[in-house]
Amino acid sequence: MIYFKSRFAMCGALQLLQVWGKNGRPVGESSFAVTVLGTVPNANDRTVRFDYHFSNFAATPNAKTSGLIVNTTVEQRVLISHAQKRESGLIPPKKSFDALRTTPNYRHNVIFDAGQGSKPDDLITMAYVPYVSVKYPPGYVGTNPGPERVTFTAMNWDAATYLPNSRAADPTKRGGAAFTYKVALHYSSKQGAPEKAVADHINLAHTNPSKTKPPNSHKSVPGFDANRPLHRLYPGRDKPRYRANRRTAVSMCVKYWGRDYATSDPAGARECDEYPFASTYEGAAQHSKEPSAPKDNFSALPIPKGQNQAGGTILALFCDKNRILHGRDATGQEVDAYLMAID
Template structure:
């Protein structure tokens, strides 16, 4: 009886030649690649409830390029209001392809533009021996096109069709079911639109050129938790399965090989909190992945002094104040992100009070040098990891932060950029979100 063996593989896995299939070496290579692709299907950078839904990858995802605040921008020269750069909200298929392959399971261009992909290869064996092999790749790009949109577009592309020999792929049918199997809260109502590459044969998809489909997911406001944030978190987890032609034995591989983590909020302190007067349009969508704040030490960067301070806190913590031999400040890696502190103004003020006291203690009561310098603290006073964290959380060490007098204007500009970063990246208050600070 003819048989088909199906492998779910990392993108770019070479298709064995007929000679490799005949010798058995090709199958061993595919089995090894399939084992490598299995296991964790949740990005390391996932935050919120989705972070615990499935095993996380131990390797960081590829992330978007640094957003420059320097380079002679209008804001840097003082001719325009200082703002953090807008995060990208779209991604071409070519971009997604360029960042997939090998160990890369996810490309997180921003919190509003992400992609993932998988390759499916079938080896066909007839009663007379090897018939050949066929493979294709599913790419999925998630995007939130506008900063006032509650609709997320999931663009599906089926490409990279390759056949070895002459397998009967006209009868190989693919079924793709994409939904949100889990939401937090569980009773949130979800609206779907568009299509996925569902109920199409290999040959039908190959002839479409392009085989492109757009699936949309919308969650209305007023259904969330986390108090005023009105947060709905979810899992976008497609099931992809193949149905073999009549008379062929084997497993078409029905499974859920990856997941994405969309979310929706209507926080009153973020953009579109009123929906422009339309309550059903309040808030916006994003993806529940860590944000990346980029500060620069370049001479033209308005935040330069603060960036230099953070770089020292990361790379030479023993040289920073207050003294702490075991100091390792948060914000450097996905296991120790920063969390925005917005609602608790008392705690924010306490962070600031302790920082100023340390500046006076270590740099003298006249550390401001005639009001030309400010006491800069990192982690920021607007985070839960600020100077007072040990007073509010019993399992953290004291003095796990850094203070330093820095140029007053640069400190103010860094604060302005931070506020703009929070707003443009929809960083919400609390431990269900997070961000990292990268210094360039």
């Protein structure tokens, strides 16, 4: 079982059952659980903490648990081979079932100093995979010796110049860390929400795309499925594409609402809102940049200026708070991604 609370907190858990055998027949049972809680406790720190907790110990009288050895190992796969991590604390050591029941809690910290990652965001990605196995005492056999995987998670360390803590006085401490979990950006469509018009537009594009412009009978906007997420396009990294996204969206507002769309509404000034956002690779110009991508798979709509700007502010804060990286590398491969949710 694995559960992500955010980009900075996750939990994995596993229940292990041992059925003991001796001389060809079952003689007892034992069981225990292990939970691994991964956290990034400080937004301006590069430390990732893994807390191990063993619990729910149970055994029948004939299970010689004093001789049952429990071994925890962790596979740490780093995509940047030359990057050197610093570790502190303790991965649970090899101990007997009984000894582990007496001392069930351990903490393992992992840190990569800045300056070791791939350019331009100084990115280091690592997979962290804990396993637990058991070894029965001499004369006994049993089920499920393992190793059994407790959980799997991956995390990024970065020092991107467009994200918080990029200018720490100590260059090795710049940037931060986050799990690669695809977190959702929430917009509210509730009455009174400052971004309501943005939320309503995105929801329409998602649930009833035939009612949006430009027309496209096959329109299916991304962002609401983990297999079709949004990939951030940081304008400073690819300004021409960002501008092309925006230009394409505005051209649709002009085409369907007239050149004066921004001032023609008696209720007040409007701006051309687009979904997917101009600051994503899935934006309005995607087809012109990636011919294999579907054409006109976006929506443009004039909405009140204040609400459009509120939506933009929320998006910017979301990217900062969650350390959302520029979504693709130089070869076009996914680096980071996020999802959408309308409340």
